[in-house]
Amino acid sequence: MSELTQRSDNELLQAWLDHVRSRAAIEHIGALNRHLQDQLQIERELVGRAGGLNRLRELLTGDDPDVVLSAEQALRRSETAEGRAHPAPPDSADAVLPEDRPMFRLALSPPPPAMDVAEIVKRLIAALPLEAAALLRQLRPAIGLWPQAARADAPIDGSRLGGMPCAPPGWQWPIAATEPMLFIGQINCADLRGLPGAEVLPSQGLLSCFGDHDTVMGCLLTGEGGALYYWPETDHLLPAEPPLEMLTVFPRAELLFRPMWDLPDPDSSVIAAILPDRSNQATYKSFHREMRRHGLPAEIDYPCNGSKLLGWPDLLQGESFEFTLDQPYDQYRLLLQFDSYTNGSEAAGLGPGGFLYFFITKHDLADRRFAAAELAIQFT
Template sequence: MTNDDLRETLEDEGLADYAEKLVSASKLCTQFVSVRDKATAVAIGSSKIGGEPDLPPDFPWPERDSRPMSFIAQIQLADGTSSRTDLPLPSSGLLSLFYDTEDMPWGYDPKHAGGAKVFYFDNDTPLSRRKTPEALEDEGWFLECHLEAYETITLPNYQSSEFPADISDDVFGGYFDLQSELSQSGHQLGGYPAVIQDSMELECQLVSHGLYCGNATGYNDPRAETLQAGVADWQLLMQIDSDDNADMMWGDCGRLYVWIRKQDLAEQRFDKTWTILQCY
């Protein structure tokens, strides 16, 4: 979908008065559809969800609390994926996501730090397929699926600071349906998240600075007002949905949302991400 396509669609939904604002606020992203193909293994260094990861030979398997973390997905940026987002990502290389599937940290507690880890390997790094540790063989591993990528445009959730506050109630339903339709594929790189519960930028900012957000405690903390200025720095890096093809389920049909600050992304500090789990 191009900006012209989006503008036309907004007009068809009765949102002509807000079209320019929404086109300006829209974000380009890459969405992925999983394909389970038992007969064809995913090539080393290619995008996939589940299965066994491709890692450098001397790279230690990621751990948390001395336990191996589960491999979730890897995304190859060299196939044009990076250019199909608004994020300043490297033009090539592999982004790999691991998560603590035993504790399933939701991301609302500072103690959840390290519950998910993102690694970046440039294309000069030799990679080989790594066998899953025995400790994860019974649980904590997922079926390998190819990821088919396509470019799309996403729109802000109504709770987002980018959402036009003057949208009238009589056209809000049409906007909500369109925004949901554009976010229908749950695996995503960049763009706006397909939010299940509430917006997450403030939560990322507060929790990553040590404030507990499992209830109102962190939001009411005197430090929260000062930290508010950094909320706009957070942007979605990737989103991983529950996926039947991969036998992957996050809570009750939930999603993992991996966030990163603009400053950290510019420096390729993928170790500075914060991950939140939301479900229905």
């Protein structure tokens, strides 16, 4: 909104009032965030002018409660900004988290080996001898996504999370509720050759993943899903430009891959059918947790780096996906799961803390109709 400097005081005030009065009609949180950002830019230009604060003070006696409240908030922001002009002593500043945290160190090292099939078989037979065979029939290959530090020399079509995408010439960025979708990451299928499970995916080409702001951030009632693109050829891909400035760009992290074997989540209906006894369910849950965090440093006592291709979804709210999936949950297979991550210096969170999933039906996966995949989220 660089043209704001060319507007008169009256025009700025009217633009600010228009934003205040129209925002109640905006339901989509991502679109509302942009609307509020534009309002704040107008506000900063107005209060920076002689008499600007007085124009806002005059609104305090009006009869529109939304305008009165917004004027009060604008005046408080102005006072806070003025206070920040006088820096506080260093010891009163917000604490800066140390960069040498265990989670950050994971992005500075290659992925550890996952628990292999022989160990899974051995532990399941020891823990649940009568049910082990039924559980092992559910074993699926998966490919863990292991974030690494961003690299300036990484290829444009390289596998990564965050940053900005590449796309074919003439491609149009997906839009939801007037907002450009957030870029989640891209997978170069050529990087997967030879990994267990990769045979169900193309041997080359790029999978590019996008999500509507409200879906990605866990605003389920206003979420509009996501978009998954598959481009068979990558030689002609170019850096993609969004139609509007992106308000959220996730930290870029290059990806390494971690071959692994996966079993159903302890809270899934599959496990409930195999293990109706609660004590056995508890035993399986303990084993499943150890399998997920196998190979992680000892100081990390919880599963993390849960992003993966294929396998079984890790569930946070059972099999409740009615807000985001078009068909019953049991009609789908997991294609991709995205977890919060770091690139060694920055952290990216999803929603209020949870997983993003791209689900695809078995038929669409077999026919490689990746555009039919549906984006869902669960959070804690």
